[in-house]
Amino acid sequence: MKIRFRLNGRWIETEAQPFQRALDLLRDTLDVISVKEGCGEGECGACSILYNGKQVLSCLLPAVQLDGAEVWTAEGLLATPLLRAFEEEDALQCGFCTPGFVVAAYAYVLNGGSEDAAEIRRALAGNLCRCTGYTHILRAVQRAVKEHHASSSEKRG
Amino acid sequence: MGRFVGKPIPRIDARDKLRGTLRYVADLKVPGMLHGAVYRSPVPHARLKGVHLDPGFPWNEFVVVTARDIPGENRNPMILPDQPFLAEDRVRYIGEPILLLAHPDPRRLRAAFAHIHLDLEPLPAVYDLEDALRPDAPRVYPPDNLFVKYEIRRGTPEAVFRQPGVQVVEATYRTGFQEHVYLETQGMLALYRPGDDIKIVGSMQCPFYVRNALRALTGGREVEVEQAPTGGGFGGKEEYPSLLAAYAYLLALKARRPVRIVYDRHEDMAYTTKRHASVVRHRTAIGADGRILAMEVEVYLNAGAYATLSPVVLARAILHATGVYHVPDVVIRGYAVATNLPPSGAFRGFGAPQTLFALERHMDFLARNLGQDPIAFRRRHLLKNGQAFPTGEVMQQAERVQAVFQRALEVSRYRERQQALEAWNRQHPNRRRGIGLALFLHGAGFTGSGEKKLASRARLVLLPDGTVEIRIGSVDMGQGTLTVLSQIVADVVGAPLERVRYATPNTRYNADSGPTVASRTVMVVGGLLEQAGRRIRHRLEAALGRPLEKPEDYEEAVHRLFEAEPTALEITEAFRLPPGVEWDEERFQGKAYLDYAWACYVAEVEVDLTTYQVKPLKFVAVQDVGTVVNPLLAEGQVHGGVAQGIGFALMENLEVKDGRFVESRLAEYIVPTALDLPPEFEVEFLYRQGDRPRGLGELPMDGSPPAVINAVVHALNTEIHRIPITPSKLWHLLHPEAPR
Ligand code: FES
Ligand code: FES
Numbered sequence: 001m002k003i004r005f006r007l008n009g010r011w012i013e014t015e016a017q018p019f020q021r022a023l024d025l026l027r028d029t030l031d032v033i034s035v036k037e038g039c040g041e042g043e044c045g046a047c048s049i050l051y052n053g054k055q056v057l058s059c060l061l062p063a064v065q066l067d068g069a070e071v072w073t074a075e076g077l078l079a080t081p082l083l084r085a086f087e088e089e090d091a092l093q094c095g096f097c098t099p100g101f102v103v104a105a106y107a108y109v110l111n112g113g114s115e116d117a118a119e120i121r122r123a124l125a126g127n128l129c130r131c132t133g134y135t136h137i138l139r140a141v142q143r144a145v146k147e148h149h150a151s152s153s154e155k156r157g
Numbered sequence: 158m159g160r161f162v163g164k165p166i167p168r169i170d171a172r173d174k175l176r177g178t179l180r181y182v183a184d185l186k187v188p189g190m191l192h193g194a195v196y197r198s199p200v201p202h203a204r205l206k207g208v209h210l211d212p213g214f215p216w217n218e219f220v221v222v223t224a225r226d227i228p229g230e231n232r233n234p235m236i237l238p239d240q241p242f243l244a245e246d247r248v249r250y251i252g253e254p255i256l257l258l259a260h261p262d263p264r265r266l267r268a269a270f271a272h273i274h275l276d277l278e279p280l281p282a283v284y285d286l287e288d289a290l291r292p293d294a295p296r297v298y299p300p301d302n303l304f305v306k307y308e309i310r311r312g313t314p315e316a317v318f319r320q321p322g323v324q325v326v327e328a329t330y331r332t333g334f335q336e337h338v339y340l341e342t343q344g345m346l347a348l349y350r351p352g353d354d355i356k357i358v359g360s361m362q363c364p365f366y367v368r369n370a371l372r373a374l375t376g377g378r379e380v381e382v383e384q385a386p387t388g389g390g391f392g393g394k395e396e397y398p399s400l401l402a403a404y405a406y407l408l409a410l411k412a413r414r415p416v417r418i419v420y421d422r423h424e425d426m427a428y429t430t431k432r433h434a435s436v437v438r439h440r441t442a443i444g445a446d447g448r449i450l451a452m453e454v455e456v457y458l459n460a461g462a463y464a465t466l467s468p469v470v471l472a473r474a475i476l477h478a479t480g481v482y483h484v485p486d487v488v489i490r491g492y493a494v495a496t497n498l499p500p501s502g503a504f505r506g507f508g509a510p511q512t513l514f515a516l517e518r519h520m521d522f523l524a525r526n527l528g529q530d531p532i533a534f535r536r537r538h539l540l541k542n543g544q545a546f547p548t549g550e551v552m553q554q555a556e557r558v559q560a561v562f563q564r565a566l567e568v569s570r571y572r573e574r575q576q577a578l579e580a581w582n583r584q585h586p587n588r589r590r591g592i593g594l595a596l597f598l599h600g601a602g603f604t605g606s607g608e609k610k611l612a613s614r615a616r617l618v619l620l621p622d623g624t625v626e627i628r629i630g631s632v633d634m635g636q637g638t639l640t641v642l643s644q645i646v647a648d649v650v651g652a653p654l655e656r657v658r659y660a661t662p663n664t665r666y667n668a669d670s671g672p673t674v675a676s677r678t679v680m681v682v683g684g685l686l687e688q689a690g691r692r693i694r695h696r697l698e699a700a701l702g703r704p705l706e707k708p709e710d711y712e713e714a715v716h717r718l719f720e721a722e723p724t725a726l727e728i729t730e731a732f733r734l735p736p737g738v739e740w741d742e743e744r745f746q747g748k749a750y751l752d753y754a755w756a757c758y759v760a761e762v763e764v765d766l767t768t769y770q771v772k773p774l775k776f777v778a779v780q781d782v783g784t785v786v787n788p789l790l791a792e793g794q795v796h797g798g799v800a801q802g803i804g805f806a807l808m809e810n811l812e813v814k815d816g817r818f819v820e821s822r823l824a825e826y827i828v829p830t831a832l833d834l835p836p837e838f839e840v841e842f843l844y845r846q847g848d849r850p851r852g853l854g855e856l857p858m859d860g861s862p863p864a865v866i867n868a869v870v871h872a873l874n875t876e877i878h879r880i881p882i883t884p885s886k887l888w889h890l891l892h893p894e895a896p897r
Contacts, residue, residue: 027184031186033177033178033180033184034176034177034178035177036177036181036183036340036341036388037183037421038340038341038342038422038823039422039822039823040421040422041422041822041823041824043822043823043824044340044422044823046340073177074175074176074177075176075177075178078176083172083175083176086171086175087167087168087171087172087175088167090165090167090168090171090789090790090792090793092168092171092174092175093168093389093635093636093637093793093794093797094174094339094340094341094387094388094389094634094635095170095173095174095175095179095386095388095635096181096339096340096341096388096389096635097340097388098174098175098177099175099176099177102175102177117836118836120831121831121832122831122832124830124831125830125831125832126830127830127831128338128340128823128828128830129340130337130338130339130340130389130391130797130800130801130828131340131389131635131793131797132793132796132797132800133793133795133796133797133798133799133800133801133829133834134796134800134829134830134831134834135793135796135834135838136792136793136796137831138831
């Protein structure tokens with residue numbers, strides 16, 4: 001079936017198969033390789049995408065449901081304070097979980113998440129990282145929230 | 158400390174990883190590529206009398222490979238020659254590879270599996286290592302199911318145990334299997350080129366190990382092997398990728414097309430290597446003054462069906478069995494036991510986490526039994542300079558052990574917290590808090606004569622455009638090799654960091670710097686690169702006519718050096734043992750490691766007496782690993798290692814039922830999430846001016862499990878001798894009367 005959706009700010013038209021996962025359509029058809037398969041069963045978060053403003057696991061999402069959606073992946077989330085925070089706090093090691101965390105963190109900041117460590121931990125609990133032990137990721141997200149607040153209050157003021 | 162070394166520089170490959178543009182092996186697009194799959198034994202032990210393919214099935218669509226297609230030797234060249242690449246007439250574990258398939262459509266592969274039939278004559282099987290040691294046990298590895306047994310001995314412990322007035326304390330400690338859960342599953346791509354010149358690209362720690370395996374498989378071909386960006390390894394991609402590369406190679410050879418095999422998570426968890434489950438028995442002789450006089454330690458590792466790296470894992474295990482303590486009379490025996498399970502293999506710590514868990518728990522257990530304070534008890538037994546380890550190696554760094562111990566007690570405010578938590582417990586009937594520690598070491602680099610035999614080489618190439626290229630086989634799998642080695646090279650050569658390039662590890666173009674394992678990369682390979690860099694610097698300074706001082710000097714010097722003749726300057730250095738380092742591998746006597754890292758970790762935990770959940774509240778990790786090349790990356794490595802240790806101690810339960818790992822999906826095998834780690838986490842590195850790096854990667858995995866469990870023991874005032882201690886296991890421990 002033909003589907004049409006916005007991917008990283010651009011409208012895309014493509015063909016989706018009935019039993020295809022969004023993960024495979026993104027990776028195989030559109031070469032969006034930041035979306036990783038870590039488990040294929042909803043346990044690791046490596047396949048996370050920003051789907052209509054929310055973090056969604058693309059390994060559990062039928063490809064046809066991309067139709068009409070607004071989708072962002074790590075490729076499209078460049079040049080945000082979040083990326084600098086991740087880089088400078090060393091919130092990544094092997095990098096395989098990283099795009100998924102970028103999406104999760106972006107969704108958190110976007111949806112008005114606070115600097116509270118416990119709240120951030122809860123928000124990230126659907127993403128597994130086997131390398132970092134999460135502490136640096138937590139720091140990066142805290143910093144991104146701070147910078148986000150600072151820049152949005154600047155705009156307001 | 159230089160311009161770059163010692164600085165918290167963000168990792169060089171961070172941006173590509175953050176944007177998600179770095180291509181791991183599963184992300185590579187290869188025209189005409191087939192997907193490969195492995196058909197495995199459904200039974201744990203049997204004679205394999207035949208493999209039959211349904212005549213009605215369209216096999217001509219598929220590429221089918223069996224052991225008969227192997228051009229060279231059907232033996233994986235490991236320590237013992239026991240493991241075939243593909244089973245021929247015997248299978249020894251559920252999941253042992255028998256046949257390989259490739260097809261353009263991955264979904265067709267599973268369908269084909271249903272049309273393969275095996276003629277099997279079942280044999281009795283054994284999974285538990287204690288069962289495997291019984292005289293009437295099924296024979297996995299004749300004659301006695303022992304791949305190897307080792308002994309380290311010093312003094313006459315038997316005589317001490319017989320002395321009158323000696324108190325003997327015994328305890329047995331057990332640790333479970335552990336799965337690596339690198340986030341990227343195993344994956345390998347074989348690129349077919351004319352003339353059967355196949356190139357292997359994949360997720361791996363040791364490109365040269367893969368090359369060696371393919372040399373045996375092909376009967377002597379030099380196959381080009383290249384590392385793809387690797388999504389975590391932790392030892393799980395040390396030896397296993399050699400098998401996977403062999404499978405991809407065989408399929409590509411027969412198909413004359415590129416073939417990729419990427420395991421799904423279940424296949425990866427069910428059939429690739431695990432950390433060896435262990436049983437460690439301690440018998441300790443205590444004198445009238447409450448001092449340890451002698452120890453007898455027996456270490457058993459469940460090695461699975463083939464030996465793989467078990468002999469060296471066992472060697473490291475027994476060499477860490479008495480840790481940083483002085484035991485005048487001691488015997489340590491080790492056994493690598495064969496069972497009908499997937500082969501165990503390398504996993505961060507490599508045997509040391511098992512014996513250090515036992516030891517650091519045992520030190521607490523002994524102290525409690527003797528009515529002594531665990532800290533004072535440890536302090537009393539610390540090796541002093543001049544005293545010997547069981548290997549006869551003489552302690553020369555006692556003050557470093559004292560320093561990490563002291564500092565960890567200070568940073569954690571151990572005494573104060575101990576009392577505060579005990580008071581807290583009196584106020585909270587349904588929760589218990591406790592504090593515990595572990596004091597430990599990790600030998601850096603290969604064990605014994607390993608580094609001598611490896612004879613690693615490292616190469617630097619200065620290109621006429623001023624780029625310095627690092628050409629080695631050591632990989633970055635997330636631990637930061639690419640960044641820290643670039644920092645070292647930039648400093649010693651005198652180049653800006655951007656001028657250093659880390660060439661993709663490749664066996665055809667790079668020097669064999671040995672495997673990326675054993676916390677050896679910065680110490681050994683970094684050391685070789687420093688030597689090579691110094692030679693390049695001399696050449697540059699000679700061309701410049703004065704020392705390189707200001708950053709601009711570098712470009713000037715490069716210009717002068719290549720003015721006359723623009724040919725790249727290539728320097729390769731080879732490892733040589735420092736003089737006086739001797740190792741007797743029969744008797745386990747001499748210098749076991751080139752150097753050691755020392756550490757003391759402190760954990761605070763809370764146990765919920767309604768859910769039996771253990772929550773780490775606070776963690777303090779103080780270590781001396783010599784010079785820290787990049788404190789930011791090093792801190793992250795400690796965080797990650799401790800997280801794996803906490804998982805090992807509290808969560809990561811892997812049971813065996815009828816020859817299968819029960820928890821072979823991420824829904825069942827529980828690894829720590831952001832919610833499971835201590836909210837407070839302090840990491841400190843102690844080192845001195847002029848120190849050299851001494852290995853960090855594995856250290857955090859060694860000490861975190863006993864520190865956490867000692868804290869649980871303090872909280873509950875109940876001894877724990879077995880990990881992981883999941884909530885249900887803890888409940889059973891506290892309710893021994895309850896039915897199972
Ligand atoms: S791949 Fe989707 S959650 Fe793991
Ligand atoms: S950085 Fe390796 S899994 Fe997160």
